[in-house]
Amino acid sequence: MGRPVSETLSANLDPPHSKRVEFICLLVDSAAIMANLMSWYLFAAAIVLPILALTKFWRPAFFPSTPQSSYETLGLAAIMAALYLIVAFVFRVLSRRLGRNHPIALVIVSLLCLAAFGAELSQFSDKPVAEQIVSFIWLAIFSFFAVALAVGAVMHRKLRG
Amino acid sequence: MDSLLKAIQSTADVFSAWLVCIAHPYATCEKFSGDNLDDNQKIKGALQIWGTAFAVAVVLQLPIYKLFGIGLQDVHFHLPAILFVLVTLFLGAYFAHMALRLHKIASRFPDTLAIYAISVGAFAPFFTVLSYPSTLKNFYTVQAIKHGGLDAAHALAVLVKKSAPTDSLLDFAVAVSSPLGGVIGLLCLALFANAICMHYRAEKHAVISAVGLAVAILLPATAVISLIATGILYVAIS
Numbered sequence: 001m002g003r004p005v006s007e008t009l010s011a012n013l014d015p016p017h018s019k020r021v022e023f024i025c026l027l028v029d030s031a032a033i034m035a036n037l038m039s040w041y042l043f044a045a046a047i048v049l050p051i052l053a054l055t056k057f058w059r060p061a062f063f064p065s066t067p068q069s070s071y072e073t074l075g076l077a078a079i080m081a082a083l084y085l086i087v088a089f090v091f092r093v094l095s096r097r098l099g100r101n102h103p104i105a106l107v108i109v110s111l112l113c114l115a116a117f118g119a120e121l122s123q124f125s126d127k128p129v130a131e132q133i134v135s136f137i138w139l140a141i142f143s144f145f146a147v148a149l150a151v152g153a154v155m156h157r158k159l160r161g
Numbered sequence: 162m163d164s165l166l167k168a169i170q171s172t173a174d175v176f177s178a179w180l181v182c183i184a185h186p187y188a189t190c191e192k193f194s195g196d197n198l199d200d201n202q203k204i205k206g207a208l209q210i211w212g213t214a215f216a217v218a219v220v221l222q223l224p225i226y227k228l229f230g231i232g233l234q235d236v237h238f239h240l241p242a243i244l245f246v247l248v249t250l251f252l253g254a255y256f257a258h259m260a261l262r263l264h265k266i267a268s269r270f271p272d273t274l275a276i277y278a279i280s281v282g283a284f285a286p287f288f289t290v291l292s293y294p295s296t297l298k299n300f301y302t303v304q305a306i307k308h309g310g311l312d313a314a315h316a317l318a319v320l321v322k323k324s325a326p327t328d329s330l331l332d333f334a335v336a337v338s339s340p341l342g343g344v345i346g347l348l349c350l351a352l353f354a355n356a357i358c359m360h361y362r363a364e365k366h367a368v369i370s371a372v373g374l375a376v377a378i379l380l381p382a383t384a385v386i387s388l389i390a391t392g393i394l395y396v397a398i399s
Contacts, residue, residue, distance in 0.1 A: 025355070026348055026351045026352065026355070027348075027351075029351035029354055029355060029365070029369065030344075030347035030348050030350065030351040031347075032351075032366075032369045033347060033350050033351060033354065033369055033372055033373055033376070034347055036369055036370055036372070036373030036374075037373045037376055037377055039373070040373055040374055040377035041377060044377070095366070095369060095370065095373065096366045096369075096370070098369075099364075099365045099366030099367075099368075099369040099370075100365065100366055130329075130333045131336075133333070133337065134333065134336040134337055137337055137340055137341065138340060141340055141341075141344055
């Protein structure tokens, strides 16, 4: 289903985008892939969790540290699974919107990155020096993605082109 | 003398082809997955680029191998390692191909393999450098297991927790390099998704969903392959 090389080259390999736009495009796509990957694992967890809880009915010895009854464990697992499903659905929608360079999705994920940045920064001063350096790497990554996605939201028309 | 010059020339050729691939990944993807090549040529060309990247990665890892008593002559270690990396490459491409088909994108395996090998495999040396600390930690852990004479269950527990005593500086280096490696890995996947979009003229969100699904399946499979590879390392390490 591939198209002729010459056509593709002229259409895509010499794009009207600048290198900066291409790089922002790559960052937006990588955020979309990450969101999509997380949604698949959350879906998997939502399926596995109730199945694991069900095993308590005939193998209670596998759960020595859970004080709840089998029904309570199943109920908790069902609630957790429902939560996982909701979050997975949200990630999936975000991933689709990011894939289409939707500006609102870009702003939302940028804000999520900023929130992660803030959470990391709030614990920064309490950590020993070695952990602060590791924390600094995470801060750099979160801020980098937050800025790139915000810039992507501003120039979303260019990204689509 | 002629054969030496030819060897140097061919090494220079494959090395420059790899460097061009790093500099212009999209153009290289199209070059090796275009309609003017048959399936054999596509796979061969892509594997040549990937093979060069893999050889560079192995050269970069040689000091670590030497540190743990594994030389170039230890074929019982290197041959399975090559096999495992090849299997991982083919599995990644196959999962991507199946996921693309599932998302109603008319993927062709040789094309997808060529694009995957170039856009993800060609950047292997960068991952190798970034994964130096975790590779060292893994080697120390396996060495500790071997010298401690642990039984299989205990060894597996140590391996999963990586709880063998190591230098705290190494733990710090692992903590610093891991997120950077993750970001570069994601960028490579985004590159792969873009190249697939261009090649099959597919919708970006469908390709991203397919790539996400493929990676979600590949990661547990890679964990199993790594565990088997660790068994080989256990035998080879001194």
